[in-house]
Amino acid sequence: MENHSASDSEPDSHKKKKFNRIRVFYRLYRKRLIAGFVVLAHVAGALTSVEAVMETRTPPGAVAWAISLNLFPYGAVPAYWIFGHTEFESYQAASLLNEAEFEPIRQDLTSSLAKQGLRDIPDTPLEKMLESLTPLSFTYGNKVDLLVDGRETFDAMYAAIDSAQKYILLQSYIIRDDATGRRFSEKLIAKAKAGVMVKVLYDEIGSLGLGSEFTGRLLASGVDVKAFSTNQSDGRKFQLNFRNHRKIMVVDGKIGFSGGLNIGDEYLGKHDELSPWRDTHMSVSGPTAMLLQLPFAEDWYWVTEEVLDGLDWELKPPAEDADATVLCLPTGPADIRETCGLFFLAAINSAKERLWIATPYFVPDEQILSALKLAVLRGVDVRIIVPGMNDSTLVKFSSYAYLDEVKKAGVRAYRFGNGFLHQKTMLIDDDFSCVGSANMDNRSFRLNFEIVLAVKSEDFGNDMEKMFEKDFADSTEFNEKDLDEKSFPFRLSSRVSRLLAPIQ
Template identity: 40%
Template sequence: MQYVPLELVSAAVLLLHIAGVVAAAHALMHTRTSQGAVAWVFGLVLLPYFTLLPYLFLGSKHFTGYVELHHSRMARRRRLDDPEQIALTAQFPPHPAAQRYAAISAMLGVPFLSGHQMALLINGEATFKAIFAAIAAAEHYVLVQFFIIKDDPLGRRLQAALMERARAGVKVYLLYDGVGCHDLPGSYCNDLRASGVQVHPFASRRWRNRFQLNFRNHRKVVVVDGWRGFVGGLNVGEEYLGNKPPLSPWRDTHMALQGPAVSDLQLAFDENWHWITGQQLPLLPPRVTDGQATSLIAATGPADAQETCSLFFIQLINAAQKRIWLTTPYLVPDSALIAAMQLAVFRGVDVRILLPSRPDHRTVFLASTLYAHEAVRAGIRVFRYKPGFTHQKVMLIDDDTTVIGSMNLDNRSLRLNFEIAALTIDTAFATEVEAMLRDDFTLTKEIELQDYIHTPYLTRVLMHVARLFGPVL
């Protein structure tokens, strides 16, 4: 047996510790939260053998290059005081209730506009029936972006729909996330390209982001001919149709919209496309509808100067006067969100959270369970959906405001992922969402105060351990 010389081992240990100190300095300067900075610095300095590799995957908090591109496009195309934006606001004056959320509009640089038609799409069958019908009717172009696309029956239906339109002369553009679609075979995209579909994975051009698990593009966007838009929580896979036990039946929500906000929906896609390809797409303006709803497209992500997703939720919660009902598959909020919900309870607001009763990710489920018990102690009502897994990301505020999109209440959505949602002010649409959520609540079990004490001690320990990983969940 050959032994490694002690000098070589000592040199390797020394180099690891030096690398750990260098990485710790980087973490100190660039980690967004103090809790995350403390965790990374101590881990990298004291235990670089275990933390250097995870830091390579999870540590960076900046998109060099993308940030500059994003900010330049924001400055060029998203200023609220631009004459074009002012004229658009005059043409589509928002509902007066939008003033409650003026801070969101100012933060994102996107105006509230009226003139929208909305359609609530409950679960996978309704969602993909509407999306495939819109794609089949496309005359000019189709923009498609999903976090996950599976090479299964639903994925192949999407593939066939896009290939058919491309062969008919329609421009078809597809973006998918490189990590979310890690198991998508190359043949899937090759067949699309052979039919004329332009396909690209979302990732950074920098070599280091080939190893990055952060900065995933979690958005789900479809736009057809510039005037028909879709946004929500569903990805492309048979499980989203409820066809894969043990999580079935799968509960999810999407929405269709027509009106001026579709322009911002496709601009969000165009920015991602420009980052990947260096090309800007020729986009058509939305068509005028006879709808009355006021809406705003909230596109958030790690390239923003502020933590826009977290601030988005905080402003919505702070503006609530009567009710906050929200659904999320993962409840791993930051302290600011928890405080905002607690203050809402003190204001007399009915705060309810709908969570799954079955885990799709065990560690996240354990952490979410602990946060759920803490929320109940703060006066927030928390419910577990019993029939299957609920993946929907929906928010109902008072009697007039809804949010439907891709945003979860976890650190990835709040700080690390690119997300998108439609914020809508319309009493009629909110009434539809309320009816949907009331139906959901009839299929739940409410978490009680005593449930935590009755949980086995070892499970409680695991819940607290899981919460330590909250910054990377």
């Protein structure tokens, strides 16, 4: 019996030794695996940082990526391959291909504008600079209306849709399947069933939650709806850096709309946290409405490889009250120059008496900061209004650092207190105004497709002035102690967020 017990215990001893050997081997293997992963991650980070240094457009952006890729490669490497690229090669190639289609239209329009006396010949340094940034021209004979907030904007757009006889072009960064989105879709569907050509373009990232049921109803009713995807031809399945942020609607080539509003309930103040929603759009009738069709048509070509037929390119005599001069300025990452950033820089440098800016994302680069400081030194009344509440934590912290800096330079900075401010507007002196989709940040300057309408009109400038004055009254002026009196973690977060500004 004793021998039998000994023989039984021997296998248990072997099992225990075997288990210990496996455990030691597993620990050693796990350590080697972790070490290998760490080495591989840092090698990948180092190699990727070389590309970032060579490819990133700005030195601060290159430095920010290089540091993060080498110090924190585990998250920075995948982030770079998703968000880091700033050159949109495939759209540039597509632009070259469709140039043969659209350049004759531009030339014919330019010639017709000149013949009918509707082309404004630039006579100031600002106008010459801005017109050199775009193949489009300043045009006379436009009727413009400032549209403040969602109700006024959507009612004007609904009326324009109802008046459509030939076609409707609608482009939005965000379209939601909510009450507002469904009302738009119902109106578009009704027009499509009546024989009107309806084209709808939305950004696939901005409208990520838009389901096939919503688009299916449009398609089944004859509305041609497409998603703008920025990775469809670059071979980068996870390239999410470029967004089509433009907001455009054109009806029959006669009336156009652009500005800061997307299509969703929040723009009517129906948001759980960011209400009321403060935004600005504008409508334009005349030659510029026709020119707004060009960026839409080019984006449509990128998505479909189809040239839009049936658009009206024949200029009409302007209405008697159409006295505004307007420039349509589309910008994007496929531009040869950094058009959006240069536009803001030129506009700021042109200000002589007044420069009022409203932007939800105030994350400027160094050249914009310098231009704002120089404007103050010239004696210009420089004011900037930003949201008091934010939809981006990173922007909230970084904007505090920027506001603190410009405030110390003499800029009057305001934090809007009556809801969420989302408008992107600018008033220069008395007669030059800008309404568009572009924010004052790196993403709009270099990564997004944007659209800005620049208006020369004292009447429109007066409307902008009244709008700004009301917004200032609904705001609290930022003072030099606002950041200093915050807690240390807040101030640290602000400074760190600013370091990340070039790659935001």
